[in-house]
Amino acid sequence: xxxxxxxxxxxxxxxxxxxxxxxxVTLHAVSLGLATAAPADEAHISRIARVVDAVGPESWxxxxxxxxxxxxxxxxxxxxxxxxxxxxxxxxNIDAASRISGGRPLVxxxxxxxxxxxxxxxxxxxxxxxLDASGADLLLDLHNLHANATNFRFDAGEFVRKIPADRIxxxxxxxxxxxxxxxxxxxxxxxxxxxxxxxxDPVYELLVEVATRSPRPLTVILERDGKFPPMDRLLAxxxxxxxxxxxxxxMAVAA
Amino acid sequence: MNDARIEAFLARLYVDDLxxxxxxxxxxxxxxxxxIGAADRARLGLIDRAGLExxxxxxxxxxxxxxxxxxxxxxxxxxxxxxx
Numbered sequence: 421x422x423x424x425x426x427x428x429x430x431x432x433x434x435x436x437x438x439x440x441x442x443x444x445v446t447l448h449a450v451s452l453g454l455a456t457a458a459p460a461d462e463a464h465i466s467r468i469a470r471v472v473d474a475v476g477p478e479s480w481x482x483x484x485x486x487x488x489x490x491x492x493x494x495x496x497x498x499x500x501x502x503x504x505x506x507x508x509x510x511x512x513n514i515d516a517a518s519r520i521s522g523g524r525p526l527v528x529x530x531x532x533x534x535x536x537x538x539x540x541x542x543x544x545x546x547x548x549x550x551l552d553a554s555g556a557d558l559l560l561d562l563h564n565l566h567a568n569a570t571n572f573r574f575d576a577g578e579f580v581r582k583i584p585a586d587r588i589x590x591x592x593x594x595x596x597x598x599x600x601x602x603x604x605x606x607x608x609x610x611x612x613x614x615x616x617x618x619x620x621d622p623v624y625e626l627l628v629e630v631a632t633r634s635p636r637p638l639t640v641i642l643e644r645d646g647k648f649p650p651m652d653r654l655l656a657x658x659x660x661x662x663x664x665x666x667x668x669x670x671m672a673v674a675a
Numbered sequence: 676m677n678d679a680r681i682e683a684f685l686a687r688l689y690v691d692d693l694x695x696x697x698x699x700x701x702x703x704x705x706x707x708x709x710x711i712g713a714a715d716r717a718r719l720g721l722i723d724r725a726g727l728e729x730x731x732x733x734x735x736x737x738x739x740x741x742x743x744x745x746x747x748x749x750x751x752x753x754x755x756x757x758x759x
Binding site: 456457458486488489490491492493494495496498500501503505506509532533534535537538571599601602604605606608610612 | 678679680681682683684685686687689690691715718719722723724725726727728729730733734735737738741
């Protein structure tokens with residue numbers, strides 16, 4: 421996590437740099453808030469850029485979300501209204517991040533528990549427009565996609581087919597759990613992306629679809645932030661991911 | 676649509692329990708007080724209420740985790756490295 425390295429002791433940064441010289445390391449940021457109609461905080465981009473420079477990762481990434489507005493810190497990743505203004509704002513902010521860091525970040529689709537208010541286009545359309553306007557490639561989080569598709573009743577496979585496959589640079593896999601709203605708001609169930617549970621079957625099915633369509637090598641990262649199962653269960657999920665990619669590639673060759 | 680104003684309004688709904696309660700009682704009134712135009716006020720009246728409640732809860736938990744210094748696995752690892 422790039423944000424964890426901001427202000428970290430030099431020894432910690434050196435250790436991660438040493439690691440990055442031996443194995444592929446990608447830095448992932450959560451605090452820039454690039455997907456907003458307002459300009460992102462360039463001083464904060466500079467702090468993340470210094471971390472990127474110090475570590476020398478294979479790539480770095482940030483989310484298509486806003487995390488603050490009007491002086492209010494939301495505390496996490498909020499999906500912005502999907503409008504022309506946030507497409508343009510995201511493109512400008514991604515440009516600023518690229519200019520300051522010296523490398524264009526991958527940008528990740530986010531999970532949202534609320535259908536973003538005042539949106540005038542669907543998520544796939546909005547993301548395609550951001551990719552087109554910014555030149556950034558997509559870090560496609562398949563559990564975020566699965567959660568949004570489940571919560572807001574759209575076809576995740578159609579989403580994958582709409583995204584330009586050659587712009588998918590990496591993939592995240594994770595799991596989540598159901599949560600329920602109060603009676604006052606209809607006791608509605610929503611799928612929460614929490615990184616605390618195993619990858620569900622539909623996410624592997626989406627990975628097959630991605631591998632079938634993508635012409636690029638794919639870096640696939642299993643995200644797990646806690647409630648860690650035995651290591652063999654984590655490794656089994658990576659094996660299933662490899663099998664899904666192999667199946668997708670084979671389907672592409674056969675087609 | 677004044678997009679920056681809309682984002683600020685949404686941010687307040689996500690973090691401020693009292694503002695959110697006022698909004699749920701009277702969406703148009705709360706949005707008007709924030710200077711949001713009539714067309715957007717009408718659309719905000721159709722907001723996903725269950726989603727607003729759950730998103731606000733989720734954001735609140737994230738903020739509480741940061742406030743209480745809950746550390747990620749990466750932070751714990753970095754602390755151990757720095758102590759060596």
